[in-house]
Amino acid sequence: MDPTIGATASASTAGSRRPGYLYHKVAAHLAAHPDQVFGVGELTKALDAPSTGAVFGALKKMAAAGYATHLTGPHRYQITQAGIDAAGTMPAPAPRTPRQGSRGMGRRQPISRPNGELYFPRRLAGASDVDVLQRLRDKRIPVLLYGPPGTGKTALIEAAYPDLLTVAGTGDTVVEDFLGNFIPLPDGGFEFVYGPLVTAMRQGRALLVDDATLIPPKVLAVLYPAMDGRRVITIPSYRNERVDAADGFYVIAGHNPGVHGAILTEALASRFDVHIEVTTDFDLARHLGVPLPAVETAILLNSDLAAGRISWAPQLRELLGFTRVSKTLGRAAAVANLAGRAPAEDREHVLAALRQRFGADITPLTLGKQR
Template identity: 45%
Template sequence: MLIFGFKVQDLNSPQRKVYVTVATPTGHVHTSYGPENGVGKPSINKNFADTGTTDPEELASLAVDALFDVWRKKERGGYSNLLIEPVVIETSLTPDQMKDPKVTIRHFESIATATPRPPHESARVPFGLRQTFIRQTVAGAPTTSGAPVGARVDRRSATLTGEPVYFRPNGEQYRPRDLGGHHDVALLRTMRTAGIFVRLHGKPGTGKTALAEAAFSRDLITLNGHGDMAVSHFVGSYLPQNDGTFKWADGPLTRAMKEGRPLFVDEITRIPSEVLAILYAVIDGRGTLSLDDKPDEPTVTAKPGFYVLCGYNPEGMGVRQLDDALVSRFAIGVEVTTDMAAARAMGVPDKILKVASNLATKDAEDREKGGPGVWVPQMRELLLALKIASTPAGEKFAASVLVGQCPRPEDLSTISDVASNVYGQPISPLALGGQV
C-alpha cells in the first residue's frame, strides 16, 4: 500500500510545526499539522477527507492541491515556508487503518522522519509529484531541507535533461548543469558543508548569481560590490535614528556568520583590496570577526552553515585583480558561461538562439585575430527575449530589443547585421517613428 505525502515547515513558527497532506489508496486525502518530530495530536482538515477516487494519479494531484491550499494560506499569513520533499511511502498499514486520518498521518510523519526506517517500510521521492507541485506555480521555495548533500551527475541521469528544476527567490527556474562530472547545485551545497569556498567568474548575465541563488535560495545573503565600499559595508555600522540617537546594524557578513547562512559577494573584483582583507580571518579556518567599531561586542564566531562564495567578471571595466591571498582561500574557480541548450530547453526561440550563436562565432574569430571581440548576448538577455517574445509584441520586437541591449556602440552595426540575416528582414535597435 502507498501513502502520498508532503510536508511544509513554518520557519517563523516557534513551535516548528510540520504541515502534512496525505493521499491514501483508499481514496482519502488528509491534511494536518503537528510538531516536527511527529508527536502530538494532529489537526485534521475535513475539506479533503474523501475524494471519491482511488486512481493514484488523481490522488497525487489532489494531495498537491491540498498542500498548495495550505501553503498559500500560510504564506498570506506572513509565514516563511519551506517545502520538504514530496514523499511516497510503502507502508504495512491496512486499508482499514488508512481510513483513520490520525493513524495515517502519524504513520506518515514517523516514517518520513525516522532514521533508519523499519525494514518493511520505506519512503522515496518521486519526480512526478515534485513536477506536479511545481506546475502549481509554488515558486521560489527550497525543495530540500537539512544539510546540503552532493550528488554525482551519473547517479541523476535526468539532471542534464531538465530534471529536477530549482527556483531562484524571484520565482525564475534554474536548470542544473554539469560541473566537473557533478551536479552543479549539489556540488555547491557539498562545498558549503565541507567549508571549501568557491569563486564564480564569467561575463555578465551568464548565470553566476542564478547558480548561487538556486543552490541556496532564500537562505542566501547577497552583497553587491562596488569601488566605494568600506569595511562597514561588510560588518555593519551605527545608523542614525529618528530620535537623534544611533543604533548598530549588522552588515551582511556579520549577519551571515551569526545566522549560519551563505554569503554571495558579487562583483568582488570591484571592491578595494584593503576592504576585502576583512575576509581573511573569516574564511581561513578561524571563522572569526572582530567588530572594531563596536568594541563592547565579543568577537563574532561563525555558526555552522556559514559560507562565502564570490562572483566577478574578469574582463569588466574598473575591476581589480584578486589578491593571491583571496584566490588561495576561494580555492575552487568555476567559469560560468551561457548554456545554449538550457536556453533552448527553457523555450528561447530558435532564431534568437541562432543570433546569439552566430555572434559567439564572430566573437571567437575576432579574438583569434587579436581583436577585442564582439558582444554576445548571454542568458540574461536571452531569457528577457523569451519573455518579450511571449507577449503580443512578438519575436521580431524581442529581436530588436536584443540588438539594442548591446552595450558597445561600435558593435551595434555588426549585431544588427547578424540579426537581420537570421530573420531575413531588417532588425535594428528600437527607435520611435512617426505618428500612427
C-alpha cells in the same frame, strides 16, 4: 489538498462534474509528472479539460496552497514536494536516458529559488553543480564563480544555499557594507546595525560577495580573517567587538571578467581554492522555450566573444528576456530590443548576426513619430 488526489478521477459523466473534480484531476496529473513544468494550455490539452480558464483557476488554487510552483511569462506550474506529500504517494519520474557526456547522471529536478523561479542543475565534476557547491561548503572550500553577466551564477548559488545573504559589490562598496554601521533613531540617538558578514558569521549562513572584483581591494580585506583558519573578525567602529564564525558560515564570490572596473587581484584569487567558469547553457535555453533562431544567434555571438572579436554577447538572461518580450510585443520588437541591448561598439556586429537569422530589416528598438 485531499490525500486522494493521486487517484484517477471517475470516468462517469455525472461524477466527473462534482465540485472539485477538475482541481483533483489537475493535481493528480502534476503529481504523476513531478519533474515537469506545465503551461496552462499544455495541461488543458493533456487533460482534455473543458477550458483553459478552469484549469488556470485550479492551478492558482494549488499555488496559493503551496502545492505548486508558479512561474510567469508565460504562466507555468510544477508540483511541489508538499503537493506530492499531500497526494499520499511519491510518484517516481519516468526513467530518463542519460545524455551523452553526462557520466551517467540524468537530468535533475529543478530547484526553487527564493524568488519562486526555478533553477535547473547542470553537470559539474561528475555530479550536479548544486551538489558540488554544497559539498564544497561542507568542507569549507571557498568558490569563485566567473563568467559573463547573465549566465546564471547567482541563480546557482541561490539554489545551492537557501540561507544565503548577499553583498552586491560596486566600486563604492565600503567596509561598513560588510560589518554594519550606525543608523539614526527617531529620538536623536544612534543604533549600530550589524552587516551581512557579521550576521552570516554568527548565524552560520552562506555569504555571496557578488561582483567581488568591483570592490576596492582594501575593502575586500575585511573578509580574509573570516575565511582563513582564524574565522574571526573585529568591528573597529563598534568597540572592536569580536565576531567568531559559527559552523556553516561560508563565503562564495562572483566575478564578471571583462566588465569595466573588474579586477581579479592575486590576493583575492588566492583566497578561493576552486574557480568555476559559468557559461550559458543553450540546451536549457531551448528547453525553456527560447526560439531556435535566437539561440543560434547567441551561440554565434558567444563564439565571437570567446575569440575576442566583440565584448558582449547575449547570455541566458537576455535570451529569456527575448522570449518574454516576444510573447508580449511580438518577435520583431524582441529582435529589435536584443539589438539595442548590445553595447555601441558591438552593435553592428550583433545586428549582422541577427540579420542572418531573422532577416535584413532589423534596427534597434527606437521610438518613432507621433501617431
